[in-house]
Amino acid sequence: xxxILKTQAVAKPEVINMLKQKGISPTQxxxxxxxxxxxxxxHLSADQVMGIVNNGEQxxxxxTVYNTLGLFANKGLVRxxxxxxxKIFYDSNIQSHHHFYNVDSGELTDIHAHTVQxxxxxxxxxxxxxDGVDIVVRLRNKKD
Amino acid sequence: xxxILKTQAVAKPEVINMLKQKGISPTQxxxxxxxxxxxxxxHLSADQVMGIVNNGEQxxxxxTVYNTLGLFANKGLVRxxxxxxxKIFYDSNIQSHHHFYNVDSGELTDIHAHTVQxxxxxxxxxxxxxDGVDIVVRLRNKKD
DNA sequence: ACAGCAGTTTAGACAAAGTCTATATTAATG
DNA sequence: CATTAATATAGACTTTGTCTAAACTGCTGT
Numbered sequence: 001x002x003x004i005l006k007t008q009a010v011a012k013p014e015v016i017n018m019l020k021q022k023g024i025s026p027t028q029x030x031x032x033x034x035x036x037x038x039x040x041x042x043h044l045s046a047d048q049v050m051g052i053v054n055n056g057e058q059x060x061x062x063x064t065v066y067n068t069l070g071l072f073a074n075k076g077l078v079r080x081x082x083x084x085x086x087k088i089f090y091d092s093n094i095q096s097h098h099h100f101y102n103v104d105s106g107e108l109t110d111i112h113a114h115t116v117q118x119x120x121x122x123x124x125x126x127x128x129x130x131d132g133v134d135i136v137v138r139l140r141n142k143k144d
Numbered sequence: 145x146x147x148i149l150k151t152q153a154v155a156k157p158e159v160i161n162m163l164k165q166k167g168i169s170p171t172q173x174x175x176x177x178x179x180x181x182x183x184x185x186x187h188l189s190a191d192q193v194m195g196i197v198n199n200g201e202q203x204x205x206x207x208t209v210y211n212t213l214g215l216f217a218n219k220g221l222v223r224x225x226x227x228x229x230x231k232i233f234y235d236s237n238i239q240s241h242h243h244f245y246n247v248d249s250g251e252l253t254d255i256h257a258h259t260v261q262x263x264x265x266x267x268x269x270x271x272x273x274x275d276g277v278d279i280v281v282r283l284r285n286k287k288d
Numbered sequence: 289a290c291a292g293c294a295g296t297t298t299a300g301a302c303a304a305a306g307t308c309t310a311t312a313t314t315a316a317t318g
Numbered sequence: 319c320a321t322t323a324a325t326a327t328a329g330a331c332t333t334t335g336t337c338t339a340a341a342c343t344g345c346t347g348t
Contacts, residue, residue, distance in 0.1 A: 025315080025316090025324080025325090027314080027315080027324090027325065027326085028314090029325085029326070030325095045305090046305080046306080047304090047305080060326085060327095061326065061327045061328070062306090062327090062328090062329095063306095063307085063308085063326070063327065063328080063329095064325080064326055064327070066305090066306065066307075067325085067326080080229075082226060082227060082228075082229050083226060084226075085224075085226050085231075085232050085334090085335090086304070086305070086334090086335085087229075087304085087305060087306090088229050088305090088306090100266075100268070100269060100272075102269075102272060103275060109269065111266045112266070115264055115265070115266040115267075116262055116264060116265065116266055117262065117263050117264055118260055118261065118262065118263075118279075119261050119262075119263040120259055120260060120261055121259070121260065122244075122255045122256070122259040122260055122281070123259075124244070124281075124283065125244060125246075125253065125283065127285060127286050128244075128246060128283040128284065128285055128286060129283065129284055129286050130281055130282070130283060131247060131282040131283060131284045132281075132282045133279065133280070133281050133282070134278075134279070134280045134282065135262075135277065135278070135279050135280075136277070136278045136279075136280075137266070137268075137274055137276075137277050138274070138275040138276045138277070138278065139268065139269065139272040139273065139274060139275060140272065140273055140275045141271060141272055142271050142272060142273050169295080169296090171295090171296065171297085171343085172343095173296085173297070174296095189334090190334080190335080191333090191334080204297085204298095205297065205298050205299070206298090206299090206300095206335090207297070207298065207299080207300095207335095207336085207337085208296080208297055208298075210334090210335065210336075211296085211297085229305090229306090230305090230306085230333070230334070231333085231334060231335090232334090232335090
């Protein structure tokens, strides 16, 4: 589990409101995790969240971290980003945008929605509806 | 490990040539796996390949299946598709194209390259070069 | 033919992310 | 405030994938 310093948090009442608006009861653990996630637009793995929330003392269990991140993603509070075959990243920015993924460093950065545009759209298979479009530009470090 | 029937294979000499052209020495195990992969355009997980190649008797070890698929991907013989957080799919079609991923069924299907087009392109971060663009349209089953 | 050698393959131990289960704790409700 | 429903927890477990050390394969040059 990574050990990362907790930076400035978001105001508690603000976060509590966000949760309530999505129909999530704001328990202590959920609020703590939400404060970390929404301190800024960022991409965190479950393990990283675990490390930040439990920096020093143990306050939230592994199961709760996983449950909570899954719940948040389900309710549309955060977005899952699947680019690394070994783990899920949770993106605190749910505005439409895409990602660069540096295969060498594991770094994940944003591509603003308007710099990439689809000008045509495939027909969806029978009986299905689109749930989202993910565009990932994979990067390598130049070695010149 | 899944147990799937092996369908019609590709001719051995043909596959051996493909491997040689990419600088891969065509060992028995590699040829067997390549014959399965290239029998048609498809998306298979390591576990599925394992199931097909070893249908009935055990002929290729787990380590070799993983090594071989990794090697093939590295040499550009197959393409890794990362859409399912629990496993990698290997796509035997390396032509430029994209994917539908049905979140409910786990089904992965192709989107022809020409039905989706990027009409602008983001600036790449300093010191990096693009390694590929993956577009994934996530689907859910309609429940009406 | 065959000793030596590099490249492969193998079984099984191991690692890491994530899930599950049964129990304990907390929060909500009347 | 007692009861009940919802959450949180520790730790066992599962799955995908990696690693390691030993065995095997098939060349090479003599």
